[in-house]
Amino acid sequence: MEIPVVRNVLEANDRMAARLRDEFKRCGVLTLNLISSPGSGKTSLLERTLRDLGTEFRMAVIEGDPQTDNDARRVAATGAVAVQINTDGGCHLDSNMILAALENLELEQLDILFIENVGNLVCPVEFDCGEDAKIALLSVTEGDDKPEKYPQLFRLAKALILNKTDLLPYVDFDVESAARGACTLNPDLAIFQISCRDGHGLENWYAWLREAVRLKKADA
Amino acid sequence: MHEISLMSDIMRIATEELVRHGGRRLTLVRVRYGVLNQIVPDAMRMAFDAFIAGTPHEGAALELKEEPLRLRCRGCGKEREAASREEMFRPCPSCGKFAGFECRAGDGIFLDHLEAE
Ligand SMILES: Nc1nc2c(ncn2[C@@H]2O[C@H](COP(=O)(O)OP(=O)(O)OP(=O)(O)O)[C@@H](O)[C@H]2O)c(=O)[nH]1
Ligand SMILES: [Mg+2]
Ligand SMILES: [Zn+2]
Numbered sequence: 001m002e003i004p005v006v007r008n009v010l011e012a013n014d015r016m017a018a019r020l021r022d023e024f025k026r027c028g029v030l031t032l033n034l035i036s037s038p039g040s041g042k043t044s045l046l047e048r049t050l051r052d053l054g055t056e057f058r059m060a061v062i063e064g065d066p067q068t069d070n071d072a073r074r075v076a077a078t079g080a081v082a083v084q085i086n087t088d089g090g091c092h093l094d095s096n097m098i099l100a101a102l103e104n105l106e107l108e109q110l111d112i113l114f115i116e117n118v119g120n121l122v123c124p125v126e127f128d129c130g131e132d133a134k135i136a137l138l139s140v141t142e143g144d145d146k147p148e149k150y151p152q153l154f155r156l157a158k159a160l161i162l163n164k165t166d167l168l169p170y171v172d173f174d175v176e177s178a179a180r181g182a183c184t185l186n187p188d189l190a191i192f193q194i195s196c197r198d199g200h201g202l203e204n205w206y207a208w209l210r211e212a213v214r215l216k217k218a219d220a
Numbered sequence: 221m222h223e224i225s226l227m228s229d230i231m232r233i234a235t236e237e238l239v240r241h242g243g244r245r246l247t248l249v250r251v252r253y254g255v256l257n258q259i260v261p262d263a264m265r266m267a268f269d270a271f272i273a274g275t276p277h278e279g280a281a282l283e284l285k286e287e288p289l290r291l292r293c294r295g296c297g298k299e300r301e302a303a304s305r306e307e308m309f310r311p312c313p314s315c316g317k318f319a320g321f322e323c324r325a326g327d328g329i330f331l332d333h334l335e336a337e
Pocket of ligand 1: 037038039040041042043044045071118119120164165166167196198
């Protein structure tokens with residue numbers, strides 16, 4: 001017996017993500033999905049952002065990790081609400097995990113919800129979590145050819161954060177070339193060069209966040 | 221690594237369709253995925269074998285089809301088939317610009333066809 005099908009394999013995840021997106025919109029919560037390789041500085045960026053904008057915005061974080069609650073504890077130390085999801089070795093978060101995490105959050109009391117995805121440049125990109133934007137992080141110790149090697153993330157992200165610029169004098173990372181690769185894939189990509197260590201460039205990221213929150217509230 | 225969760229979705233959809241069509245046992249599952257989805261065929265096969273082991277579908281075949289990229293230039297609107305992912309980093313051959321592009325094909329994972337008895 002032949003059964004012609006043609007069904008999107010990710011349909012169940014996409015459906016749940018659409019429901020989450022409606023809910024985020026209803027509550028006017030800007031939701032950002034942070035994606036990078038392990039160690040690019042996702043948690044460090046969150047620690048900085050939560051401390052620096054803590055009086056301006058009500059923020060919470062969903063932390064996805066294969067193991068441990070280290071990152072959730074680092075985030076909680078800033079005073080922000082952190083919900084840990086352990087994927088038990090799994091390489092990405094999906095919309096059902098986000099739904100489960102929302103049980104522990106008051107969306108109506110939030111301006112920004114950050115999702116720190118599992119450190120991985122491939123898998124998290126395919127699983128919509130209902131976010132407004134994927135934010136790609138790339139640190140200068142990883143090599144400037146990552147947009148060529150992992151085009152899907154850089155194509156779909158709305159912003160690219162080049163982190164650890166304090167280390168530029170010590171590594172052969174061509175910022176121009178990384179930015180060119182990413183912009184060729186994605187001409188509308190916003191690019192921020194920052195250092196979570198010395199704070200360089202963070203103001204530009206914060207300005208982008210303020211504008212994104214404003215647009216989200218206007219749309220709610 | 222995401223091949224395991226993709227395969228779990230594939231088998232859920234496949235058994236749903238099987239039941240709907242009154243079949244008992246899958247003999248072939250055909251999956252089509254884009255060049256952009258960075259799927260490792262061997263990982264897909266391993267996941268498939270693990271999912272069907274000890275089920276009525278044991279012995280079924282998995283057919284994987286990689287779909288090539290089709291890019292549509294945002295500048296001039298011309299569509300082109302791209303031989304490889306590297307093509308995304310070259311200017312549009314029609315207008316010579318880097319104006320960005322839409323992917324008309326080569327992005328997406330689909331369960332395309334089943335055979336059953
Ligand atoms: N020199 C330097 N080090 C940094 C910077 N940002 C982060 N680091 C260091 O990089 C390491 C990894 O940072 P994390 O923030 O834990 O990275 P992550 O992306 O959250 O890592 P995973 O959650 O494990 O994927 C830590 O030792 C940080 O102190 C930076 O701007 N400059
Ligand atoms: Mg982290
Ligand atoms: Zn063109």
